[in-house]
Amino acid sequence: GAGVSQSPSNKVTEKGKDVELRCDPISGHTALYWYRQSLGQGLEFLIYFQGNSAPDKSGLPSDRFSAERTGGSVSTLTIQRTQQEDSAVYLCASRPPGLAGVSTDTQYFGPGTRLTVL
Amino acid sequence: AQSVTQLGSHVSVSEGALVLLRCNYSSSVPPYLFWYVQYPNQGLQLLLKYTSAATLVKGINGFEAEFKKSETSFHLTKPSAHMSDAAEYFCAVSSVRGNEKLTFGTGTRLTIIP
Numbered sequence: 393g394a395g396v397s398q399s400p401s402n403k404v405t406e407k408g409k410d411v412e413l414r415c416d417p418i419s420g421h422t423a424l425y426w427y428r429q430s431l432g433q434g435l436e437f438l439i440y441f442q443g444n445s446a447p448d449k450s451g452l453p454s455d456r457f458s459a460e461r462t463g464g465s466v467s468t469l470t471i472q473r474t475q476q477e478d479s480a481v482y483l484c485a486s487r488p489p490g491l492a493g494v495s496t497d498t499q500y501f502g503p504g505t506r507l508t509v510l
Numbered sequence: 511a512q513s514v515t516q517l518g519s520h521v522s523v524s525e526g527a528l529v530l531l532r533c534n535y536s537s538s539v540p541p542y543l544f545w546y547v548q549y550p551n552q553g554l555q556l557l558l559k560y561t562s563a564a565t566l567v568k569g570i571n572g573f574e575a576e577f578k579k580s581e582t583s584f585h586l587t588k589p590s591a592h593m594s595d596a597a598e599y600f601c602a603v604s605s606v607r608g609n610e611k612l613t614f615g616t617g618t619r620l621t622i623i624p
Contacts, residue, residue, distance in 0.1 A: 427612070434614060434617065437611045497559070504553055
C-alpha cells in the first residue's frame with residue numbers, strides 16, 4: 393500500500409519567509425511524528441500527534457515552529473520567519489494504533505522535505 | 511530520559527566481511543530499541559526492532575541484533591557484507607509507555623570496500 397508521503401520534496405526559501413511542509417500519513421495511522429535531520433543536530437524529535445491533538449510539542453525549537461493535524465490525517469508543519477539554521481531535512485513518520493489500543497511501536501517514515509534557507 | 515550512543519561515525523568493511531555496528535542505550539524504563547537504515551537521498555527504513563520478546567532479533571537484508579541488558583547494548587551485525595549495504599545506520603530508543611517518540615543516535619556511515 394501507499395507509504396507516508398511528504399511535499400514538497402525540496403524547498404528553497406529566503407530568510408524571513410514562512411514555509412509550510414505537508415505530511416500525508418499511512419491511512420488509518422493515528423499517531424504522527426515530525427523529526428528534523430540536520431548536520432549539526434542529527435535526527436531530533438519535534439512534535440507528536442495522537443489523532444488531531446499534540447500532547448508532546450517538546451521538540452519544537454522555537455515559537456516560530458508550529459504544526460497542526462486535521463481529520464486525523466494530513467499534518468502541516470509551519471515555520472515562520474525562517475532562519476538559516478532552519479535548513480534541514482524534515483521527516484514525518486506515522487504509526488498504527490495496534491490492537492486494543494496497544495501500540496505496535498513501529499514508525500514508518502516518509503522521504504522527507506529538504507528545506508534550504510538562503 | 512533516554513539516550514543512544516553509536517560508537518564510530520564511520521565504519522569500513524570489505525565485501526564479504528562481518529559487519530558490526532555498535533549501539534549502547536540509556537533508559538530509566540524498559541526500552542524499545544530499533545535500527546533504521548537510510549540510503550542516500552531516501553527516508554528511514556526499519557531494519558529490525560526489539561520490543562521485550564526475544565533478545566536476538568532478526569531483521570531484513572540478513573541483519574540481526576542482540577539485546578544485552580547487562581551491557582545496555584544493541585549491536586547490529588551481518589555475517590557477510592554486500593556492496594548494497596553501504597548506507598547510514600541509526601540506532602534509536604523509545605519508551606515502552608508514553609508517546610514512544612524516537613531518540614536517535616548520531617548515526618554510523620557504513621562503507622563497503624570491494
